[in-house]
Amino acid sequence: MVKIAPSMLSADFSKLAAEIKEIEEAGADLLHIDVMDGHFVPNLTFGAPVVQALRAHTALPFDVHLMVTNPEDYVESFATIGVEYFTFHAEATAHMHRLIQTIKEHGMKAGVSLNPSTPVAVLEDIAADLDMILVMSVNPGFGGQSFIPHAVRKIQKAKNLLEFVGNKDAVVEVDGGVNGKTVEAVRNAGADILVAGSAVFGADDRKAMIHLLRGDK
Numbered sequence: 693m694v695k696i697a698p699s700m701l702s703a704d705f706s707k708l709a710a711e712i713k714e715i716e717e718a719g720a721d722l723l724h725i726d727v728m729d730g731h732f733v734p735n736l737t738f739g740a741p742v743v744q745a746l747r748a749h750t751a752l753p754f755d756v757h758l759m760v761t762n763p764e765d766y767v768e769s770f771a772t773i774g775v776e777y778f779t780f781h782a783e784a785t786a787h788m789h790r791l792i793q794t795i796k797e798h799g800m801k802a803g804v805s806l807n808p809s810t811p812v813a814v815l816e817d818i819a820a821d822l823d824m825i826l827v828m829s830v831n832p833g834f835g836g837q838s839f840i841p842h843a844v845r846k847i848q849k850a851k852n853l854l855e856f857v858g859n860k861d862a863v864v865e866v867d868g869g870v871n872g873k874t875v876e877a878v879r880n881a882g883a884d885i886l887v888a889g890s891a892v893f894g895a896d897d898r899k900a901m902i903h904l905l906r907g908d909k
């Protein structure tokens with residue numbers, strides 16, 4: 693069964709702890725946390741101190757997506773928080789292999805995210821080392837954008853690559869424009885974790901939306 697990771701980017705920033713508690717009670721599986729530095733993407737969110745402050749307010753695993761230049765500089769501060777996935781962008785470093793090892797040495801799972809224009813093939817030689825491939829189905833930076841259809845094929849390619857290298861533990865996550873209209877294609881393509889920001893936080897009934905996205909019977 694797929695897991696649902698609501699994206700905090702679409703939460704009410706004036707009451708983050710309450711928002712997180714609500715989506716935890718609504719049945720979310722992970723909390724997706726978008727760290728943006730205003731350089732890698734044209735938007736700025738929060739860093740380790742805010743994420744640290746939220747750790748005490750939920751038992752949900754933290755799925756941290758770093759849209760930053762120099763992701764190497766963030767490993768130590770996030771490792772001390774209690775983070776499940778530390779996911780950086782392939783486009784942000786020339787040293788993916790080394791960074792993956794460093795993330796794991798710091799006790800976190802390592803994910804690599806791909807912008808819509810970056811092919812899955814860039815992960816060929818490191819796929820066996822990964823814990824997650826994050827397929828961006830929008831250009832990163834903002835919530836509420838439309839799903840880019842070619843992401844469906846890319847999810848399949850990411851799944852095939854992990855299977856080809858015998859990496860049974862790694863997951864494929866999809867992020868951007870996932871909602872009631874796009875979710876079936878994404879689930880059918882084989883995604884393991886679905887990130888949803890505006891669809892969940894903008895829903896009148898967040899619990900019902902999480903159930904719908906997950907395909908609960």
Ligand SMILES: O=C(CO)[C@@H](O)[C@H](O)COP(=O)(O)O
Nearest residue numbers: 832833835836868869889890
């Ligand atoms: O990383 C990002 C955007 O850069 C995402 O996590 C968005 O926050 C997803 O928002 P929706 O498209 O689901 O509204």
